[in-house]
Amino acid sequence: MSDLRDVLVEIRWQLVRRRRALLGWAVALAAVAGIYVPFYPAMGGGELQSIVDTLPPELISALGYDRIGTPAGYLTSTVFGLLAPALLLVFGIGLGARTIAGEEEEGGLELAASAPVRRDVLLAGRIIAMHTQVFLLAVTTTVVTALLVRVVGMDVTLSGIVAAGLGLNLLVNAFATIALAVGAVTGRRAIAVAVGASIAVSSYIAHALSGVVERGDLLERLSPFSWYLAGDPVAQGVPIVGYVLLGTLTFVAWAAALTRFPRRDLGV
Amino acid sequence: MSTAVIAIDGLVKDYGDVRALDGVDLEVREGEIFGFIGPNGAGKSTTIRILLDLLRPTSGTVRVLGEDPRAGGPRLRARLGYLPGELDLDGTATARQLLEHLAQVRGGRGSDRIAPLAERFLLDLDRPVRTLSKGNKQKVGVVQALMHRPQLALLDEPTSGLDPLLQQEFLTLIREERDAGTSVFLSSHVLSEIEGVADRVALVRDGRIAVVDDVAALRAAAGQRLDVTFASDVPLAALDRVLAGVEELRIDGLRARGVWRGEPGPLIASLHGLPVARLELRDRDLEELVIDAYRADAPEGAGQP
Ligand SMILES: Nc1ncnc2c1ncn2[C@@H]1O[C@H](COP(=O)(O)OP(=O)(O)OP(=O)(O)O)[C@@H](O)[C@H]1O
Ligand SMILES: [Mg+2]
Numbered sequence: 201m202s203d204l205r206d207v208l209v210e211i212r213w214q215l216v217r218r219r220r221a222l223l224g225w226a227v228a229l230a231a232v233a234g235i236y237v238p239f240y241p242a243m244g245g246g247e248l249q250s251i252v253d254t255l256p257p258e259l260i261s262a263l264g265y266d267r268i269g270t271p272a273g274y275l276t277s278t279v280f281g282l283l284a285p286a287l288l289l290v291f292g293i294g295l296g297a298r299t300i301a302g303e304e305e306e307g308g309l310e311l312a313a314s315a316p317v318r319r320d321v322l323l324a325g326r327i328i329a330m331h332t333q334v335f336l337l338a339v340t341t342t343v344v345t346a347l348l349v350r351v352v353g354m355d356v357t358l359s360g361i362v363a364a365g366l367g368l369n370l371l372v373n374a375f376a377t378i379a380l381a382v383g384a385v386t387g388r389r390a391i392a393v394a395v396g397a398s399i400a401v402s403s404y405i406a407h408a409l410s411g412v413v414e415r416g417d418l419l420e421r422l423s424p425f426s427w428y429l430a431g432d433p434v435a436q437g438v439p440i441v442g443y444v445l446l447g448t449l450t451f452v453a454w455a456a457a458l459t460r461f462p463r464r465d466l467g468v
Numbered sequence: 469m470s471t472a473v474i475a476i477d478g479l480v481k482d483y484g485d486v487r488a489l490d491g492v493d494l495e496v497r498e499g500e501i502f503g504f505i506g507p508n509g510a511g512k513s514t515t516i517r518i519l520l521d522l523l524r525p526t527s528g529t530v531r532v533l534g535e536d537p538r539a540g541g542p543r544l545r546a547r548l549g550y551l552p553g554e555l556d557l558d559g560t561a562t563a564r565q566l567l568e569h570l571a572q573v574r575g576g577r578g579s580d581r582i583a584p585l586a587e588r589f590l591l592d593l594d595r596p597v598r599t600l601s602k603g604n605k606q607k608v609g610v611v612q613a614l615m616h617r618p619q620l621a622l623l624d625e626p627t628s629g630l631d632p633l634l635q636q637e638f639l640t641l642i643r644e645e646r647d648a649g650t651s652v653f654l655s656s657h658v659l660s661e662i663e664g665v666a667d668r669v670a671l672v673r674d675g676r677i678a679v680v681d682d683v684a685a686l687r688a689a690a691g692q693r694l695d696v697t698f699a700s701d702v703p704l705a706a707l708d709r710v711l712a713g714v715e716e717l718r719i720d721g722l723r724a725r726g727v728w729r730g731e732p733g734p735l736i737a738s739l740h741g742l743p744v745a746r747l748e749l750r751d752r753d754l755e756e757l758v759i760d761a762y763r764a765d766a767p768e769g770a771g772q773p
Contacts, residue, residue, distance in 0.1 A: 206573070213569045217559040218488045307556035311612065315573045316546035465523045468483055 206317045210325025214299075215332065219401025222333055225291050229337055230344045231282060232384070232395050235349035236278040240271065248274070261411035271354040272435035275345065280364040281429055284341045285371060289400050292334050292376030297392035299326050300457075304467055319462040327380060327454060338369035356434060361435040370446035371428040375400045377450045381457035389466065399424075422451060472531070472619045472666055473498050473651040474519065479528035481514050481675075488514045490675035491530070496653055501502075501646050503666035503683070504655040511675040513553045514657040516624050516625045531618060535668060546574060549613040553655070555605055557597040564593035565606050570612045578616030585611045588641070589634065613677035614645055621645065627661050639665040662752070663687070673700040691715075691729035692749045698722045699743040710738045727752070 215222075240248075249269025252260055259379050260266055264281050267273025300323070303309040327422040342365030349356050378451055379396030383389060407425035410416035431439025474496035481489040489511045492586045496502045506512050516529060517523045521537035522543075530537060535544050557566065564582065571579035574707075585591050591607045592600075600608065610690040613621055626642075629637045642665055643653055656662050660668065663683045671686075674688055679686065694714055701722070711717055713735070714726035732749055739747070 209572050213572075215571075216565065217561045220560050303556075306558065307552060307554045308558055310522065310550070310552040310555070311570065313522055314545060314548075314550040314552075315570065316542040317573060318542055463479070467517070467522065 203318065203321050204322045207325040207328065210312075210317070211329045212331065214326055214329030216332060218329075222336065224285070225337055226340045228287060229341045231457060232283045232287060233279050233341055233344040233348060236283065237275070237345055237354070238327070238352055239278075239391070240274050240354055241351060258412045262406065264409045265341060266411070267432075267435075270435070272357045272360060272432070274363070275349075275354075275356060275364070275434050276429065276432065279345055280343065280368060280434060284338075284368055285404075285425075285428075288330050288334065288337055288368065288372040289397075290343075291337065292372040293379040293393060293400065295330055295377030296376040296381075296396060297332065297383050297389045299330055299380050299383065300461065301387050301389040301392045304383075305389055306386050306466070310335060313466055320458050323457060327377065327457070330376055330380060334373050334376055335369050338365050338372065341365060341368060342375075358411040359437060360434040363436075363438045364390055365444060366438065367433050367446070370434035370443055370450070371424060371468075372448050374424055374449040374453070377453035377457075381453040384457035384461040385464075387466070471498050471534075472496060473533055474502075474653060475529075475531040475624065477529045478516065479481060479515070479530060480526045481511075481523065482526045488529075488538055489518075489526075490674055490676065492672070492677055494670055494677055494680070498651050499646065499649075500667040501642060501652040501654070501665055502674060505652060505657065505659050505660045505662075505669050505671035506655070506672035507657055510657075512672060513624050514675075515672075516550075516622050516653070516655065518551070519630040520545065520548065526590070542590050547619040549616065549618035549623075549650075551609045551613040551621075552699050553621040555609040557605050557608060559598060559602070560596050562594050563591065563597050563600065563604075566597055566608065567593070567612055567615070569734065574616050577646045578612075581615040581617075582611065585615060585641075589637065603631065603634070606630055607634070610641075614641070614650070616644070617648065620651045620653065625656055626654055627656060630649065631726070635661065659683075659686075687731070687751065690752050691727050691731055692732070693749040694728045695723070695725050695746075695750075696723070696739070696744060697746040698724075699745040702742055706742065710735075710742065740741070 201240035252265045252268050255265070264277050268277045300309065303312075313319060342361060344449050345365075346358055346361045349361065378399060379392045382395045386392065403423045403425045406419040406423035407429060410419040410423065410426060410430070413419070420430050426448060427439070429440035431442055433439060472495045474691060476492050476494040476495065479489050479492040482488070492511070494593070495527060499607075504512050504515070506715070508712045514523065518525055519532050519537055521541070524538065529674060532540065532544060533547055537544065561569075563586070567582045568579060571577060573584065582593070588605045589612070591604060595604075597605065598610060606626075610623075610626060619705045630638055639662070642654070646652055654662060654666070666683055668680065669686060681689075699722075707719070707724070711724060711726065713730075714724075714728055717724065717726040728749065735749075
């Protein structure tokens with residue numbers, strides 16, 4: 201009961217302290233959508249397709265450009281499949297690593313952890329605050345994209361854009377939580393960043409190669425990027441299994457952090 | 469008569485292979501200001517952080533306000549105030565926002581004292597904490613540690629970063645808080661910084677308590693450093709007689725130096741009639757005390773009236 205109050209106080213505080221940084225990231229993500237979406241009609245869907253067609257087919261598949269000539273494929277190749285996840289992953293993994301381990305190394309966690317708040321409650325408040333920030337940035341990306349798609353008159357459904365935005369949120373929150381959990385377990389920010397970033401990058405590469413190599417379906421099954429994109433959410437809507445897997449990954453990271461963080465020495 | 473706010477018994481703490489605390493025994497009584505003095509790496513911060521359950525002991529028992537820090541949890545920490553030794557305040561939040569948040573975490577306790585304490589320490593509450601100087605950050609730390617009138621304040625090197633004037637103001641505040649019912653445990657590496665305010669002190673080195681005593685007794689036991697220069701040669705026999713009670717005596721031409729324990733009166737009387745050009749008797753500093761303590765396990769006379 202008072203634990204709930206403590207969680208809310210912590211969430212509020214994390215959002216207050218980070219609001220300026222958050223605003224900057226929102227502008228950056230809006231810019232990504234703002235630069236790429238209006239570019240589509242200028243290229244003319246078919247024209248872009250003919251340029252892409254001159255590339256070797258393996259490369260096209262690896263770049264995820266196989267459907268770039270369609271409006272949905274274009275959004276996937278640019279905003280939802282490449283730039284927004286790249287930016288948001290930098291944000292999310294950085295935030296996750298700093299939230300516990302970074303502050304712990306710099307000494308900023310001392311006051312929070314010595315306050316009359318349970319450690320698991322403190323941790324939960326901070327993870328939820330991180331989820332909220334990632335969510336707000338995914339919403340920004342989704343809303344700006346949806347608006348511009350309307351303005352430009354691209355033939356993409358709103359539900360497809362929302363489905364992709366939801367997947368973006370789930371993907372980034374999964375990696376951000378992994379980084380946070382590694383930091384909460386080890387207390388080392390560098391390890392948290394390294395683990396989060398290397399899983400994210402290898403997952404991206406696995407997704408890119410899945411259409412090229414033999415037994416690519418195996419890669420697709422293992423890669424969180426594929427869980428997000430293989431079902432083509434912009435065109436097909438929510439790929440339920442993939443999104444459930446992303447949520448599960450986040451849950452596992454939560455569990456690892458909650459198991460270890462309350463039990464270990466801080467700042468050593 | 470008075471109960472213990474801190475009771476530490478056989479406390480050992482290892483960081484991997486490093487033994488930071490090697491059997492610390494300590495008792496701090498309710499209502500006292502207790503100084504915890506030791507050089508860098510002595511184990512002061514480690515001890516304090518165990519009291520707050522930021523670290524868990526390797527072995528030994530610890531009671532804070534009668535409770536084990538881990539079992540006591542948030543309920544116990546609600547009765548404590550803590551100033552970290554290395555205070556890091558970042559972010560764009562202002563000092564006021566940070567302090568209000570920390571009061572919120574305590575259910576609003578202390579919120580009403582933020583403004584008066586800030587005023588007293590000339591702290592600008594509306595600057596982002598990140599942009600504050602080290603001394604100003606330290607003031608934020610002091611305010612948050614004391615604003616909610618904790619039963620026990622654990623202050624890790626509270627005077628570091630404060631200029632002499634503010635150090636005095638801080639020590640005055642500590643005394644007031646004590647009079648209002650807060651027991652205070654504070655660390656420092658310099659005894660002189662806190663001896664005016666501490667009732668008792670413990671000297672710690674290499675993870676062990678060397679001495680616990682009240683400040684006056686410690687001072688007396690520590691003695692003073694004597695440095696006397698004569699205007700002209702003094703017959704050796706006379707010198708021997710005069711400086712007989714001086715320890716660690718070194719004679720260097722016309723100058724004699726050593727350690728004098730006890731009242732200075734007899735020493736000065738014995739110098740009477742000799743051609744003294746310059747005389748200095750100065751309290752010895754902490755390093756010397758600790759070294760002494762280790763040499764004899766306790767300075768002569770310490771602990772005895
Ligand atoms: N995280 C750590 N890992 C390994 N050794 C540590 C760690 N923290 C402290 N130590 C060691 O434990 C001992 C006690 O350190 P502690 O920080 O408690 O000393 P201190 O008295 O607070 O010193 P200072 O005056 O420098 O703050 C030192 O030898 C230190 O090197
Ligand atoms: Mg220290």
